[in-house]
Amino acid sequence: MTAAWLPEAFANAVLEWFAHFGRKNLPWQLEPTPYRVWVSEVMLQQTQVAVVIPYFERFMGRFPSVSALAKAEPDEVLQLWAGLGYYARARNLHRAARVVIDQHGGMLPQELELLMALPGIGRSTAGAILSLAGGQAHAILDGNVKRVLARCFAIAGWPGASRVQKRLWVLADDLLAAANRVGSTQMQPGRLSAAGAYNQGMMDLGATVCTRTAPDCDPCPLSRHCLALGTDSVRRYPESKPRRPLPRRATRWLLVQDSDGRILLEQRPPTGLWGGLWTLPEVALQESSADWCAQHLGQAANRVEKLANRRHSFSHFQLDIHPERLAIAALADRVGEDDARLWMALESASKMAIPAPVKALLLELLAADL
Structure with missing residues (x-):
């Protein structure tokens, strides 16, 4: 603390300002339960309030309690999170809800150390839950x-x-x-x-x-x-x-459509980049998309069309995406690899738990086909 500020003077200035000008009508403030504050704090990490509000309201509508969240399938949680980014937050929220049910009787702990032991809750988030919902x-x-x-x-x-x-x-x-x-x-x-x-x-x-x-x-x-x-x-x-200069990676995304216009999606592994989300099949730039179809779908592509390249920036690298649109004959709804691939109508696919750049591509494709 500097000589310019006594701690009490600083704190009093903040308290008086908040009493007159602070925000008091945000959705999670109207009913500040530990669960609602927790979800809002996780969503607000690196995300602006205006963006969070509609996501929070939809999330609460579907998962109004820790129990409801814990019972959900990971895919349901990720689907409601799609577009918010930083998907590890959603996975940790879901994992933590199950720990709360299994180890804490369905109630968020009211001790700082126990809260911080839950997946995805650090010291600041734990402090926010305990002070905003519990007055600690x-x-x-x-x-x-x-x-x-x-x-x-x-x-x-x-x-x-x-x-x-x-x-x-x-x-x-x-x-x-x-x-x-x-x-x-x-x-x-x-x-x-x-x-x-x-x-x-x-x-x-x-x-x-x-x-x-x-x-x-x-x-x-x-x-x-x-x-x-x-x-x-x-x-x-x-x-x-x-x-530091962000490293760049490159990949080829395959927008594979069958004769009914359905698009092929793949589910990523539960951890890592876009863990648990549905994405487009991808291959290295030096690999042939036609060969991929022959190997994984058992047939050659009828048509291959290169689409405009694009770039997606992550916090730690930039991804150069080279998309290709391929047409093949109709196949079964699910395609091998323990149901990790499935065919969906283009409009339905765009509403799945998919990363933002995949959604943008599917919406472009949907608009082009109208």
């Missing part, structure tokens, strides 16, 4: 909070670096303790505890005021003592992750 005093450190703290206290370095992250956690803990000292620690009907209000206020400040690209410093309750603002260096913080 646990700090959070999501991307929004990191940005507010890095700017207010001019913390150099990339927040993901271990050294920087440790410093941010110390600050987050100290400031949350101050929030408990200056705010009410009693839970009241319809109101957050001091810890919950402070945590939500920090997230809201980062999401709506202290934004990444267009911070609005004038109405910020922390601007008077913000070290970054005082030195005209707001955009310097937080520092970006040191960039």
Whole structure:
């Protein structure tokens, strides 16, 4: 803590701002059960609120409880997640729900360490669940909070670096303790505890005021003592992750259609890239798509059409996609490899649990065939 800010003054400024300007009507805030807060926090990781809201509402409509989620098939969960990206979040959510049923009597644990032992729940997510749904005093450190703290206290370095992250956690803990000292620690009907209000206020400040690209410093309750603002260096913080050129990979995707116009889909292994999702068959660029049809489908392609190449960027590499459209005779609904391949009408296939670039290709194909 710097001399410019006493912890209580910082916490009080956030609490007062949240009381007047904080977000209080998001879907997961209207009924902040541990389960609903958990699902929302997982969805909000690296995803904006406006994008999350319709996904959250559909997810809750289909899986209103931990029990409902645990009973679901992985494919159902992934289908509702399709388009949100970072699919490991959905797989971990599903796995964790089953652990909660099997080991915790169907109730999310109310202890930080037990929550963090569940798949996909780190310290910040656990802190959010316990403070926002249970009123407990646990700090959070999501991307929004990191940005507010890095700017207010001019913390150099990339927040993901271990050294920087440790410093941010110390600050987050100290400031949350101050929030408990200056705010009410009693839970009241319809109101957050001091810890919950402070945590939500920090997230809201980062999401709506202290934004990444267009911070609005004038109405910020922390601007008077913000070290970054005082030195005209707001955009310097937080520092970006040191960039390295993303490696590039290339693949050929096969849009195989039978004589009825159905498309062939393959289910990926449960772990790894797009784990558990349905995708298009793919081969290496040096391999022949016609040979693939002969080997895996037992017949030659009647027609092979090259489509426009495209690129899909992941956080750790870029994928150059070379799609080809192939026509073959009709086959059975499922094709070998333990039902890991199936034929579907093009419109139905586009609604499956498929990655975004696959969906884009199928929708293009559907539009072209109309």
